Amino acid sequence: xxxxxxxxxxxxxLSLLALGVYISFRIFDFADITAEGSITLGAAxxxxxxxxxxxxLAATAMGFLAGLVSGSITGILAMQFQINRLLSGIxxxxxxxxxxxxxxxxxxIPLLNEKTIVSQTEMLAQSWFRTPSVTLLGWEVxxxxxxxxxxxPLFITVVCVLLFYFFRTNLGTAMRATGDNAQMIRxxxxxxxxxxxLGLALSNGLIAxxxxxxxxxxxxxxxxxxxxxxxxxxxxxxxxxxxxxxxxLGFAITGAVMGSVLFRLLVAVALRWGLNPNDLKLITxxxxxxxxxxxxxxxxxxxxxxxxxxx
Amino acid sequence: MLxxxxxxxxxxxxxxxxxxxxxxxxxxxxxxxxxxxxGTNGSGKSTLLNAIAGTFFVDxxxxxxxxxxxTRWPECRRASLLxxxxxxxxxxxxxxxxxAENLALASRRGERRGLGPAIPARxxxxxxxxxxxxxxxxxxxxxxxxxxxxxxxxxxxTLLMATWQKPRLLxxxxxxxxxxxxxxxxxxxxxxxxxxxxxxxTLMVTHSMQQAARLGDRLVMMHQGKVLLNLGGAQKRxxxxxxxxxxxxxVRRSDLLDESAAEMLARCYV
Numbered sequence: 001x002x003x004x005x006x007x008x009x010x011x012x013x014l015s016l017l018a019l020g021v022y023i024s025f026r027i028f029d030f031a032d033i034t035a036e037g038s039i040t041l042g043a044a045x046x047x048x049x050x051x052x053x054x055x056x057l058a059a060t061a062m063g064f065l066a067g068l069v070s071g072s073i074t075g076i077l078a079m080q081f082q083i084n085r086l087l088s089g090i091x092x093x094x095x096x097x098x099x100x101x102x103x104x105x106x107x108x109i110p111l112l113n114e115k116t117i118v119s120q121t122e123m124l125a126q127s128w129f130r131t132p133s134v135t136l137l138g139w140e141v142x143x144x145x146x147x148x149x150x151x152x153p154l155f156i157t158v159v160c161v162l163l164f165y166f167f168r169t170n171l172g173t174a175m176r177a178t179g180d181n182a183q184m185i186r187x188x189x190x191x192x193x194x195x196x197x198l199g200l201a202l203s204n205g206l207i208a209x210x211x212x213x214x215x216x217x218x219x220x221x222x223x224x225x226x227x228x229x230x231x232x233x234x235x236x237x238x239x240x241x242x243x244x245x246x247x248x249l250g251f252a253i254t255g256a257v258m259g260s261v262l263f264r265l266l267v268a269v270a271l272r273w274g275l276n277p278n279d280l281k282l283i284t285x286x287x288x289x290x291x292x293x294x295x296x297x298x299x300x301x302x303x304x305x306x307x308x309x310x311x
Numbered sequence: 312m313l314x315x316x317x318x319x320x321x322x323x324x325x326x327x328x329x330x331x332x333x334x335x336x337x338x339x340x341x342x343x344x345x346x347x348x349x350g351t352n353g354s355g356k357s358t359l360l361n362a363i364a365g366t367f368f369v370d371x372x373x374x375x376x377x378x379x380x381x382t383r384w385p386e387c388r389r390a391s392l393l394x395x396x397x398x399x400x401x402x403x404x405x406x407x408x409x410x411a412e413n414l415a416l417a418s419r420r421g422e423r424r425g426l427g428p429a430i431p432a433r434x435x436x437x438x439x440x441x442x443x444x445x446x447x448x449x450x451x452x453x454x455x456x457x458x459x460x461x462x463x464x465x466x467x468x469t470l471l472m473a474t475w476q477k478p479r480l481l482x483x484x485x486x487x488x489x490x491x492x493x494x495x496x497x498x499x500x501x502x503x504x505x506x507x508x509x510x511x512x513t514l515m516v517t518h519s520m521q522q523a524a525r526l527g528d529r530l531v532m533m534h535q536g537k538v539l540l541n542l543g544g545a546q547k548r549x550x551x552x553x554x555x556x557x558x559x560x561x562v563r564r565s566d567l568l569d570e571s572a573a574e575m576l577a578r579c580y581v
Binding site: 166168169170171172173174176177180181183184185186187188189190191192247 | 364385386387388390391393395397401402403404405406407408412413415416417419420421422424425426427428429430472
């Protein structure tokens, strides 16, 4: 049970990553690999500040802000300097690796003895329930786990609602149109370059926020934690799209969260069945590969049938 | 209104693919005039429109719109003065956004886009009224993604979008060339209606000699990046499609002459 709750909680935390990837890959059609550095950046900034004694909420907010900056750097490289989009992301990501090490001062910061948003939630839950565990559907569940599984989805819901309304404002609508048809948005007087830079900032801000919360949940920040995260986020987005089956904004946002949670559950089940954790990234990559080519293959099926019939 | 002075533009300069698209073009358009631009393929008609819209900066010369020198203004800044409809019906709208969202984007052309709701109730009501004038039944489908509509419908909506806020200058770039004849006719009729109603200063590029003869109060014929013919007033009213075609033929023949003469010279002297 605690395995399941853990998987759900991490799924919700990483849904911020999925939302960030949804913004860059789907709304802006921008293959932004900065995410791998941004998620670590958020974790690094927040953890360092927590160790320095900052209030957990303020430290987490700083992690988000750091992500905004890293995203806009990629945006400026790609849009103002006209560097290839993928390369812009790679440049920022590579630079971030050193930046993250500089911020952290070492490759790993443990947070087990620090006051974090997670430890605060746990303390609050314990003072409320006055018991270390409750029985839920016949399972013994620790109050701390349960509290996190309530608070984090609530927080994610707030973020989703804010995003939904933001993308329906004048600015947000112009940003969505930029990814759809940049020529049109220029003709209507919006600076498409500024829109992309803002969009990438927002995307990486969310991704860094995901890293900031994840570090506090797992109790450490590690300079390697970003590796493979873009593909991870993309897998969540793809699963989410399959679940909701439409590209409408509200559904797509919900889908990204659902995809992230479901993907994490699938991973937990696979690990439980004895999947070697070292193979996880290979399998995730293979999954994304299949999911990306599947629509094409399905479209070709009638052709094959015709060819078979002729032969 | 629109003043273009001695404008030059060369694409791929100093390469084998060099194209001298505009070669010292000057043209003046009065406030409220509806000018039709025709020309042979590669004569620079679309380049002229793009130079006005700011798709690129010109190499030399000045572009003035409504008394403002916009020569160095980027495209998105000039948009505050211009309404544009493109040849490709897919260029003017964002396919995955709804009709209402596309119109809402157009309703703030050239204005600051902040955190206010994109489609307030009042704007939505007005959309219903304006779109119903198209008589395409789209007023009941305001939340449909615009990408699901036909080219003709999209082009009609693009025209509404370009003129939602009265532009100082309306640019129509062969905006019916990619449509089937019936849709093209509808879009032309709609264009005429909107232009007449709002007294829009308009610059329209077209391939169709019929349109060129019938529409507008001024006719500009371009050739090799320059203005070859500029007819207004009574001269424009008298012009017939056959005459325009004859004029084209004349131009073509003189081009051939130029080429053969060059060849002869080359034979004799090289």
